[in-house]
Amino acid sequence: MSLDEKFISVRTAFYDIVGSFFRGIAGFFGYPTNPGMPTMSEIPSDQYARSRFLDSLPTHSTYWPPVQRPETWFEMIFGPTPKVETVPRYIYESKEEGFYNFYIENYKNIYFFPDWLSEFIQVRLHICLDITVLETIREVFFVGLMVYSQIVILRIALSWFIYINPYTFPWCYIAAAVDWTEDILQGIVPAILGVNITGSVFLGILGVLADSLNHLVFTMPFLPSEGEETKLLINEQMKNVLVFHYLPILWYRYPIPNDIREFWYNERPDILEYMEKAYQNLDIQFLPDDIVTQLNQVSISNSFVDFDSNLNKMVSTELLSKNDFIPTDLVLTKLHSFTSLENFLF
Structure with missing residues (x-):
């Protein structure tokens, strides 16, 4: 035993x-x-299904440091420069949905602008189809955060070398660029075993901000709320996607930017024809402003010509010859006034 x-x-x-x-x-x-007490309150079935759906979505993964794929001599010696790993937009055209459709893979950690901010950028700043400016700003901001994080790492490293005075030239510039964060965080983040960890905490905040730019999706010319959740077969796999298609709601609420309408009229008449045919029941102006102005002038000119011809038909020669009914001079004066008005307008 x-x-x-x-x-x-x-x-x-x-x-x-x-x-x-x-x-x-x-x-x-x-x-x-x-x-005993219930472990959790009763959750409605629709909210529970929505929560299960969001949990089942994949995660948009990014890598830091970036994959070592140097393309130039500079990158081969000093390493590749940081680049934004965005969520790709897949643009497509169809006869039913139009020409400005795209879809993105649906992830649980992607971010969008609020609808009001996206509307402000498109309506007030006139950034609609060409989002190169937004992508450039995001990339510059991302590289700036990465460069500043390297400065923070250098400042933390300097604090471990006791024989280097960080407040002397040239180290004083690095201290001035980073030490203000310690003044803000030192009263919030406690020291661990006598070691100040505010620099490490601030470095983590910078990393979160920079990584969130990788998951930011621009939905112009649509609003983020216009995305429809569906599934598509991509590379022989069924994936959850967000589809943005048909007519953007801002093109119905506000006039379509004139440069886009000019592009349709001058270079892509097929898009203009589709828009006029598909959305003919909506009160939307698809022609450029100058073309609409010319058509209005021609319409007004034709109306004056029709008025003159109808007036001549209404007033016969026999009626004009009778002085006891309508004075001939009065009729001729009226006709001359209409002709003068037409010449003044055109």
């Missing part, structure tokens, strides 16, 4: 004593008839 088998009875007796002790204490609180 082993030593463990000899103490089985002792172990069982100890378990029974402890169990009886806790059951006795729980009896004062109504055990076993009292079920």
Whole structure:
């Protein structure tokens, strides 16, 4: 008989004593008839299904440091420069949905602008189809955060070398660029074993901000809320996607930018024809402003010509010859006034 088998009875007796002790204490609180507090409140089925769906979505993964794929001599010596790893937009055209459709893969960690901010950028700043400016600003901001994070790392490294005074030239510039963060965070972040970790915390904040730019998606000319969740077969795999298609809601609420309408009229008449045919029931102007102005002028000119011809038909020669009905001079004066008005307008 082993030593463990000899103490089985002792172990069982100890378990029974402890169990009886806790059951006795729980009896004062109504055990076993009292079920206790519910572990969680009842969740509606639609919210529960939505939560399960979001949990099932994949994660848009990024890598830092970036994959070592140098393309120039500079990158081969000093390493590749940081680049934004964005969520790709796949643009497509179809006869049913139009020409400005795109879809993106649906991830659980992607971000969008609020609708009001996206509307402000498109309507007030006139950034609609060409989002090169937004992508450039994002990339510059991303590289700036990466460069500043390297400065923070250098400042942390300087604090470990006691023979370097960080407040002397040229290190004082690095200290001035980073030490203001310690003044803000030192009263919030405690020291651990006497070591100041505000620099490490601030470095983590910079990393989160920079990584969030990788997951930011621009939906112009659509609003983020116009995305429709569906599934598509991509590379022989069914994937959850967000589709932005048909007519953007801002092109219905506000006039379509004139440069886009001029592009349709001059270079892409097929898009103009589709828009006029597909959305003919909506009160939307698809022609450029100068073309609409010319058509209005021609319409007004034709209306004056029709008015003159109708007036000549209405007033016969026999009627003009009768001085006792309508004075001939008065009629000729009226006709001359209409002709002068036409010449003045055109």
